[in-house]
Amino acid sequence: MSDFEFPEYYSFPPFFTIQPVSATRQKQLALWRDLILKYHTANKEKTLVVHDCTLWKNEGIQRELNRDNVRLICEDFVNNGNGEWEDEAKTRIRIMWKKPEELAGDLLAWADRSGFKGQVCTLYELSSGEDSEGASFEGADEELIRRALAILEERGQVAIFKGDTSEEDGVKFF
Amino acid sequence: MAHRRRGVGVGKKKATKSGNDTSSAAQALAKDLNEGDLEFVKRSLSSLESELTKFATQHADSIKTDPAFRSKFLKMCALLNIDPISSKQTLLGSALGIGDYYYEVAVKAAEVCMATRTKNGGVCSVEEVKRLLRKKGSSMTKVSTDDILLSISKLGVLGGGFRIVTLEKKPYVVSVPTVLSSDHTDVLTVAQSDETGEKGCFSISEIFNVKGWTEERAERAVETLVREGMAWVDEGGAGGKAKPQFWVWSVFFQQDDEDE
Numbered sequence: 001m002s003d004f005e006f007p008e009y010y011s012f013p014p015f016f017t018i019q020p021v022s023a024t025r026q027k028q029l030a031l032w033r034d035l036i037l038k039y040h041t042a043n044k045e046k047t048l049v050v051h052d053c054t055l056w057k058n059e060g061i062q063r064e065l066n067r068d069n070v071r072l073i074c075e076d077f078v079n080n081g082n083g084e085w086e087d088e089a090k091t092r093i094r095i096m097w098k099k100p101e102e103l104a105g106d107l108l109a110w111a112d113r114s115g116f117k118g119q120v121c122t123l124y125e126l127s128s129g130e131d132s133e134g135a136s137f138e139g140a141d142e143e144l145i146r147r148a149l150a151i152l153e154e155r156g157q158v159a160i161f162k163g164d165t166s167e168e169d170g171v172k173f174f
Numbered sequence: 175m176a177h178r179r180r181g182v183g184v185g186k187k188k189a190t191k192s193g194n195d196t197s198s199a200a201q202a203l204a205k206d207l208n209e210g211d212l213e214f215v216k217r218s219l220s221s222l223e224s225e226l227t228k229f230a231t232q233h234a235d236s237i238k239t240d241p242a243f244r245s246k247f248l249k250m251c252a253l254l255n256i257d258p259i260s261s262k263q264t265l266l267g268s269a270l271g272i273g274d275y276y277y278e279v280a281v282k283a284a285e286v287c288m289a290t291r292t293k294n295g296g297v298c299s300v301e302e303v304k305r306l307l308r309k310k311g312s313s314m315t316k317v318s319t320d321d322i323l324l325s326i327s328k329l330g331v332l333g334g335g336f337r338i339v340t341l342e343k344k345p346y347v348v349s350v351p352t353v354l355s356s357d358h359t360d361v362l363t364v365a366q367s368d369e370t371g372e373k374g375c376f377s378i379s380e381i382f383n384v385k386g387w388t389e390e391r392a393e394r395a396v397e398t399l400v401r402e403g404m405a406w407v408d409e410g411g412a413g414g415k416a417k418p419q420f421w422v423w424s425v426f427f428q429q430d431d432e433d434e
Contacts, residue, residue, distance in 0.1 A: 026292070027293055
């Protein structure tokens with residue numbers, strides 16, 4: 001695993017019991033969303049497998065979420081636009097490290113910074129190229145990058161060209 | 175001082191001398207003395223205040239930047255019944271601008287309390303407020319516990335429920351108007367106490383053991399704390415088989431006072 005540092009609230013025992021009071025529960029769910037997102041982003045993991053996620057259990061304080069609570073937290077995570085169900089049976093979630101709109105902004109800022117304005121690069125270069133090292137979208141899900149680019153294309157800030165394979169699709173930043 | 179001592183001495187002699195005349199003579203003397211004393215006191219006070227102002231202006235920097243120095247200075251002012259914080263009109267207040275500093279602490283402390291309210295239900299340890307304020311940087315990097323206590327006490331005047339509650343000698347800022355009865359603070363004190371189970375935690379049976387309350391009374395107090403978001407419910411003890419426990423966010427995450 002990575003050197004992900006768990007937030008302090010991960011060791012707060014009632015964090016693993018869904019709170020009965022609405023205001024507290026809303027806060028709790030927001031903390032879970034944040035945790036799931038940060039954990040997967042830090043570890044560069046793109047998928048959350050519902051029945052097999054280490055986050056649900058904290059051995060250190062002997063607390064774990066029961067199945068219903070896992071379900072609730074996952075649904076809330078997806079409903080907030082932080083992820084998408086990958087399958088009908090809702091067993092896997094594609095994690096949106098960032099929401100497409102946020103990523104679109106990152107892409108644009110990056111192109112500006114690294115002199116890609118007016119240049120063409122491939123989708124592969126964006127997710128795995130040397131120039132994107134350290135960028136928020138490095139290693140990001142291709143689908144997610146595409147969605148961010150689609151937003152930019154709509155705004156007329158990029159143009160997308162078909163390549164031989166999907167990874168070779170080109171992007172021109174204006 | 176010399177003037178005053180002599181006065182008192184003379185008075186005593188006269189008063190013991192004769193019987194009947196005593197009261198009127200004493201009254202005349204008292205009037206005399208009072209006028210003298212009053213003038214004396216007035217003079218000393220005004221000279222004291224001007225000395226204090228001189229001192230404050232000379233040490234303005236230390237007062238503003240050194241929490242320990244500031245705290246001592248304020249204690250000195252308090253002894254003289256001078257409030258340099260709220261009296262901006264006075265020479266002292268305006269010379270220092272110290273009131274502005276406390277207003278700033280108060281506003282920022284209020285901000286911090288509001289921001290953490292959903293997690294801790296509006297109960298936040300002063301230590302935590304201090305830590306968060308210091309993280310804000312700039313003028314707040316050296317804010318002290320005393321500064322915060324003082325600022326909150328000034329905020330309280332404005333209403334809105336800001337006040338300090340002390341649990342087991344640890345001060346907490348309460349930033350919600352919820353009325354906390356002594357039962358509520360007693361329960362929070364059980365959470366604060368190290369002797370009874372883990373820090374930040376309490377259960378109905380624990381309250382029963384410590385306070386000897388009926389289950390009903392304990393439950394009523396706990397219910398309010400949970401409803402107000404001050405305590406979180408934990409049903410995960412002993413693999414989910416234990417009776418529910420309750421945890422107080424701000425007590426659980428309380429940092430020990432490392433510096434001052």
